Amino acid sequence: MKTDNQQLVRCIEACLDLSMDDRLSQDRQNEMLALGKRLRGSLVNLLTAEFAEDLKQVEEANLQLQSIGKKLEDKNQAIAHIADTITRISLIVKDLDELLKFAIVK
Amino acid sequence: MGFKIRPFLLALLFAYATFACSQGSDFKASIADFQESTETVTAAIKSYYAELNEYERELYLQERLMDNTLRVAIKDSQGNPTPLLFQPFAPEALQGRIELLLQICFYGQQLAALAGNASPGQAKKNLKTVADGLSTLNATFDSLSKTNDRAAARYLGPMGALFAVVSKPLLEKKRTDAIKKAVREGQKPINAILTFLEQDLKKYVETTRNTGHRLEVAEWVNYYNRNIGKLSFAQRQQVLQHIKRTAEELELAKQAQPADVVVSLRETHLALVKYAASSGKARDLASLQRAVQAFHDDAQQLVEAVIALQKLSRQG
Numbered sequence: 001m002k003t004d005n006q007q008l009v010r011c012i013e014a015c016l017d018l019s020m021d022d023r024l025s026q027d028r029q030n031e032m033l034a035l036g037k038r039l040r041g042s043l044v045n046l047l048t049a050e051f052a053e054d055l056k057q058v059e060e061a062n063l064q065l066q067s068i069g070k071k072l073e074d075k076n077q078a079i080a081h082i083a084d085t086i087t088r089i090s091l092i093v094k095d096l097d098e099l100l101k102f103a104i105v106k
Numbered sequence: 107m108g109f110k111i112r113p114f115l116l117a118l119l120f121a122y123a124t125f126a127c128s129q130g131s132d133f134k135a136s137i138a139d140f141q142e143s144t145e146t147v148t149a150a151i152k153s154y155y156a157e158l159n160e161y162e163r164e165l166y167l168q169e170r171l172m173d174n175t176l177r178v179a180i181k182d183s184q185g186n187p188t189p190l191l192f193q194p195f196a197p198e199a200l201q202g203r204i205e206l207l208l209q210i211c212f213y214g215q216q217l218a219a220l221a222g223n224a225s226p227g228q229a230k231k232n233l234k235t236v237a238d239g240l241s242t243l244n245a246t247f248d249s250l251s252k253t254n255d256r257a258a259a260r261y262l263g264p265m266g267a268l269f270a271v272v273s274k275p276l277l278e279k280k281r282t283d284a285i286k287k288a289v290r291e292g293q294k295p296i297n298a299i300l301t302f303l304e305q306d307l308k309k310y311v312e313t314t315r316n317t318g319h320r321l322e323v324a325e326w327v328n329y330y331n332r333n334i335g336k337l338s339f340a341q342r343q344q345v346l347q348h349i350k351r352t353a354e355e356l357e358l359a360k361q362a363q364p365a366d367v368v369v370s371l372r373e374t375h376l377a378l379v380k381y382a383a384s385s386g387k388a389r390d391l392a393s394l395q396r397a398v399q400a401f402h403d404d405a406q407q408l409v410e411a412v413i414a415l416q417k418l419s420r421q422g
Contacts, residue, residue, distance in 0.1 A: 005313060012317045016324040026331060033328050037169065040317050044162060044194045047310060050256050097184075 001051040001058050003099070005043060007065040012039045014072035015089065023079050028086070035089045042096040049103040057099050064092045136391075136398045140374060143398075143405040147367050148207055150405075150412050151303075154311045154364050155200045162189040165318055172325045195310060199255040202246050203306060206261065209239050210299065233272055240269040257309075260302050264295035271295070293379050300372045307365040319356040326352055355418050362411030370404040373397055 015036035019029045051058045068088055072078050078085045166189040170176045180191045244265050251259035271291045326349045330342070337345065377397035381390040 005309070009313050009317055013320055016317075016320045019324045020327045029328060029331065033324055036324065037321065040321055043317065044314060047313065048195065048254070 001053050001055055003046045003049070003051075003058060003096075004062040004065050005046060007062070007069045008039065008043050008046065008096075010069050011065060011072060011089070011092075012036055012043060014069075014075075014078070015039060018072075018075070018078065018085075021075070021079065024082060028082055031086055035086065035093060038093045039089070039096070042093065042100075045100055046096065049100060051099075051102055052104055055102060057095075057102055061092070061095055061099055064095065068092055136395050139402050140378075140398050143402045144371065146409050147364075147371060147405045150408050151207060151307065151364050151368070152204050153412065154307070154315075155204050158195045158200060158310060158314065159189070159193040159197065161314065161318060162194050165321065166190060168322065168325065172329045196250075196254050198246075199250055199258065202243070202250055202255075202258065203303070205246070206243055206265075206299065207303070209236070209243055210296065237269060237272045240265060240272060244269060257302075257306065261299060264298035264302075267295035268292060268299070293375070296375065297372055300368055300375070304365045304368040304372070307368060308363075312363055312365060315359050316356075319352065319359045322352040323349065323356055351418050351421055355415055358411045358415050358418075362408045364408060367401075367404045367408050370397075370401045374401040 015032050018024060019033035019036055021029070021032075024032065071085065071088070167178070170178050178190065179188055181187055244262065247258045247261050247265065251257075251262065326345065330337075330345045330349060333345075334342070374394075374397040377390075377394045381387075381394045
């Protein structure tokens with residue numbers, strides 16, 4: 001079983017784009033850059049990771065990625081609710097780190 | 107890296123052996139073009155695989171250059187290995203794919219000899235070399251699939267099928283018939299191998315490169331904006347130059363995707379087999395020429411991008 005890495009790529013790109021978006025303050029841009037970097041670190045690890053079939057944590061992570069990816073598609077909304085955007089991305093960063101512990105192949 | 111790898115010419119050479127006389131110089135020109143493009147693409151893809159881990163190390167060090175709160179270490183504060191000494195992509199898995207690519211090219215080379223003027227004895231010896239190479243590679247992929255590279259398992263079926271084609275006593279039959287059979291039976295496993303290669307390139311190379319280049323731009327932009335008040339005119343000029351360079355790298359990487367060129371190679375291969383099977387119909391020759399031209403254009407674009415990226419990287 002695999003994580004949805006294409007969705008993860010879209011989230012990374014959105015985070016990095018927001019880190020260069022001047023509608024956000026410098027502090028928020030810094031946060032988005034840090035999150036983009038963390039997500040990319042997860043991607044590199046997850047590309048080669050394999051999980052047991054039907055692992056609940058992978059299914060949940062994929063749902064989270066899908067939900068965040070959808071939210072990040074609308075940049076105006078993501079910026080308008082930037083605190084919430086950052087909270088949700090921080091959560092998936094943490095969950096993806098945890099997920100690696102369940103990998104049967106790393 | 108020198109572009110010295112010989113091309114994969116399985117279907118092409120069958121077609122050449124059987125129908126070249128009837129179609130004349132147009133077909134020969136297509137052969138030469140296809141051969142040149144395949145050599146170029148093989149070398150370019152090899153370089154992408156070979157540089158995967160090195161690229162991650164460069165990104166890791168750049169991140170530390172941009173942010174003076176980050177330390178350099180072989181393990182991070184959580185105890186996870188960093189790309190400084192740890193290679194995120196298993197070198198043996200990457201090497202396996204490079205060797206497979208080379209083996210496919212070598213296979214084509216030997217069939218070229220068979221279709222050409224090689225003596226039956228020499229051709230038989232060469233095919234045995236190919237079969238030995240595939241056998242070794244099959245063992246490598248089998249081992250990879252049982253350890254840290256489960257995706258390697260997908261290659262085992264097509265590699266085994268190709269091994270069977272090569273191992274058959276081709277020379278016991280009439281030469282043209284033998285080659286025709288090899289083309290027919292070799293097409294499916296070769297297509298499968300190229301499809302897996304395309305998927306691997308998308309998965310490992312394109313995702314890491316595309317996000318990596320975007321990250322480089324973002325880091326330099328962020329550095330500039332954070333330090334804009336502290337930088338002298340000359341320093342700003344220097345940082346802006348880095349931003350320009352990384353932005354150009356991102357654009358180049360988006361333009362030239364190695365997986366797309368593998369798709370183009372596979373389509374050309376199919377056109378070659380179709381041409382061979384059609385007894386050299388002019389309509390199929392035209393389709394073949396279009397496919398070869400498209401492949402040539404894609405290969406050219408990829409190589410130009412690789413050269414430009416290397417040039418930009420040296421400026422960094």
